[in-house]
Every structure is written in structure tokens, then in C-alpha cells.
Amino acid sequence: MFKTLLAATVFSVSSLTFGADKPATISPEQSEAMAALASGCIHQQYPNSIKHYLLGEQDVRSPKQLYPAFYGCLDWHSSVHGHWLLLRLLHKTEIQGRDAIISQLQQSFSADNINGELAYFNRPKSGTSFERPYGLAWFLQLTTELRQWSAPEAEQWQQTLQPLEDKIVANISAWLPKLAYPIRTGEHSQTAFAFGLMWDWADVKGDKVFQTLLRERINQYYRSDRNCPIAYEPSGQDFLSPCLAEADLMRRLLPRPEYAKWLAKFLPTIPGNGREDWLPVARVTDRSDGKLAHLDGLNLSRAWMLEGIASALHVKDKRRAAVLAAAKAHRDASVPVVMGDLHYMGSHWLGSFATYLLTERGIQ
Numbered sequence: 001m002f003k004t005l006l007a008a009t010v011f012s013v014s015s016l017t018f019g020a021d022k023p024a025t026i027s028p029e030q031s032e033a034m035a036a037l038a039s040g041c042i043h044q045q046y047p048n049s050i051k052h053y054l055l056g057e058q059d060v061r062s063p064k065q066l067y068p069a070f071y072g073c074l075d076w077h078s079s080v081h082g083h084w085l086l087l088r089l090l091h092k093t094e095i096q097g098r099d100a101i102i103s104q105l106q107q108s109f110s111a112d113n114i115n116g117e118l119a120y121f122n123r124p125k126s127g128t129s130f131e132r133p134y135g136l137a138w139f140l141q142l143t144t145e146l147r148q149w150s151a152p153e154a155e156q157w158q159q160t161l162q163p164l165e166d167k168i169v170a171n172i173s174a175w176l177p178k179l180a181y182p183i184r185t186g187e188h189s190q191t192a193f194a195f196g197l198m199w200d201w202a203d204v205k206g207d208k209v210f211q212t213l214l215r216e217r218i219n220q221y222y223r224s225d226r227n228c229p230i231a232y233e234p235s236g237q238d239f240l241s242p243c244l245a246e247a248d249l250m251r252r253l254l255p256r257p258e259y260a261k262w263l264a265k266f267l268p269t270i271p272g273n274g275r276e277d278w279l280p281v282a283r284v285t286d287r288s289d290g291k292l293a294h295l296d297g298l299n300l301s302r303a304w305m306l307e308g309i310a311s312a313l314h315v316k317d318k319r320r321a322a323v324l325a326a327a328k329a330h331r332d333a334s335v336p337v338v339m340g341d342l343h344y345m346g347s348h349w350l351g352s353f354a355t356y357l358l359t360e361r362g363i364q
């Protein structure tokens with residue numbers, strides 16, 4: 001497996017402003033481990049779990065033939081956020097061996113490869129719904145990172161990826177007005193998590209038209225929600241919390257006082273005494289089972305969502321201590337797992353979730 005050596009300074013940052021060029025709060029050891037996971041799989045074609053609509057025998061192809069840029073890491077969306085992981089570390093840490101990582105990314109982000117990806121999205125029947133919304137949201141997170149990084153390579157890659165970004169935004173924009181209801185699962189189809197990444201993309205790019213459409217949809221789906229049944233979570237193969245993802249989304253839109261009131265109605269069971277046990281950490285029983293291994297991802301995503309929620313609460317809000325305590329418990333449960341000897345069912349994607357958490361990517 002490809003290895004990178006990192007010599008980054010450990011920074012202490014109390015909070016990050018989304019879009020600001022501030023260092024990440026991730027240790028050199030953590031960065032090295034995360035980079036190794038992504039570098040080791042973005043160009044590993046097999047094993048692979050493709051989602052492909054066949055119109056005839058002519059459509060029987062290998063993953064690399066179908067998705068010439070994002071064929072590795074078991075599936076398209078994991079490949080996309082594996083590439084984002086490497087961009088994030090190049091952007092936010094001082095990585096020894098960065099030339100090797102840049103070479104890997106340059107191999108993926110060639111004009112021919114992106115044209116091949118665009119051709120797949122333009123296929124009849126399947127192109128409009130492919131990887132919607134999860135993979136599409138992660139692709140926008142990838143191009144958001146490129147826009148925020150001032151390196152020459154970032155500008156070059158952004159230009160190369162622009163046609164695919166345009167197509168993805170057009171697909172989402174055509175879909176949203178037709179989506180009558182939100183999707184409240186704990187897996188890939190969930191809308192709340194995807195909308196958070198999409199919102200951040202629109203904010204950084206300054207796409208007011210898309211952001212207005214997204215705001216209208218979010219308000220219709222979520223603004224009146226009350227008493228989210230968080231006691232029923234998690235389901236057995238969740239990697240996203242339906243309740244926390246929605247709360248993490250809404251803090252992006254609402255002013256702090258208004259958000260505090262909304263949260264009190266949406267999650268009224270958050271205690272005011274600093275307890276962490278109001279949200280038990282998910283237990284993983286078999287990390288070689290791809291679906292059961294989702295729960296490590298749930299712990300990681302819960303941790304960053306809880307930190308996001310806390311960032312939107314006033315420092316004197318009595319709920320804030322309990323939210324942060326639960327975030328720490330979830331972080332402590334699964335970050336060491338990602339740093340360990342993972343089965344490929346976890347290693348092909350968990351590094352991205354850990355990096356999102358450890359670099360405080362979503363905190364505004």
C-alpha cells in the first residue's frame with residue numbers, strides 16, 4: 001500500500017470559519033494514516049461494487065471503463081471522497097511525499113478521464129439519477145476544496161472538472177423541484193447530509209441561484225419538524241444519523257437565536273447538565289461486513305455533526321456541554337479504529353469520514 005510521511009505541526013483551533021484558509025486540527029500520525037488509506041485505493045480497481053444500468057450487452061464493462069477517474073475504492077462515491085481526502089490534506093497539512101500524491105491526483109484528473117466521466121452522466125436512462133444525492137454531494141465537496149486551495153494544481157484541476165461539476169449541478173437542480181418529500185434514511189439516499197455539502201459548495205462558489213433553490217427545499221422539508229425520534233437511532237447499518245444530520249444542516253441556514261429555538265423543538269431531549277450518555281455510541285460487531293461496518297462511520301459522522309450543532313449554540317447554552325460530551329465519546333470510539341488495521345470494507349471509505357471530522361471541515 002502506498003504510504004506517505006507527514007511532518008505537520010499540530011494546531012489548536014477553537015473553531016473554523018468555512019472557507020477560511022486556516023490549518024487543520026489533525027496530527028501528523030493521523031494525517032499519515034488517512035492519506036495511506038486513500039492513496040492505497042483510489043487506483044485499486046478490485047474488489048468493486050458498481051451501480052450500473054445496462055441497456056444491452058455493449059454496456060458490460062469494467063469499473064475503469066465505466067468510470068475512468070473514479071473507479072477505485074470499491075465504488076464511485078468512495079473514490080470521489082477518497083480523492084477529496086487527499087486534496088484536503090494537501091491543502092491543510094504539510095505532507096512529505098506530496099509530489100507522489102499530486103501525481104496520483106493528476107492521473108485521475110486528466111481531461112480524457114473527466115470526459116469519460118461526463119459521458120457516463122450523459123447516458124440515457126441512468127445518467128440523471130446516478131449517485132444521487134450522496135456521491136454528487138461529495139463531488140461538490142471535492143470541487144469546493146479545489147476552490148479554496150490556492151495552489152496552481154488546484155486551479156488546473158478545477159478547470160478540468162468544471163464540465164462534470166456543471167452537469168452534476170444541472171442534474172440536482174432538475175431533481176430538487178420534483179422531490180416531494182425528504183429522504184430520512186441513515187445511508188446514501190439521505191437528503192439532509194447531502195444538502196449540507198451542497199449548501200457549503202454553493203456558499204463557497206457564490207452560486208445564489210442554486211442556494212436559493214436549496215434553501216426553499218430545505219425549509220419546505222425540515223423547517224417545521226418537531227420531536228425527532230433520536231431514541232430510535234441507529235438502525236443496524238446506518239452511517240448517518242437522520243436526526244443529527246438535519247440539525248447540522250439547519251444550523252447552516254438559521255441565525256443563532258432562531259436556531260436555538262428550532263433545536264429545542266426538534267431535539268427536546270438534549271440534556272442541560274453536560275451528560276454524554278443521552279446518545280450512546282454505536283457498537284460494531286463485525287468490521288468485515290460492509291453493512292455492519294457502517295456503524296464506525298456513524299460514530300464519526302455523529303461526532304462532526306454534534307460539533308457542528310455545538311458551534312451554532314451560544315457558549316452559555318446549557319445544552320452545549322452535553323452535545324460536546326457526546327461528540328467526544330463518538331470521536332474516541334472510532335478514530336482509533338480508523339488508525340488501526342482495518343478490513344477493506346472499512347478502509348476504502350472511513351478515512352474520508354475521519355478526515356472530515358479531524359480537520360473540522362463542516363464547522364462554520
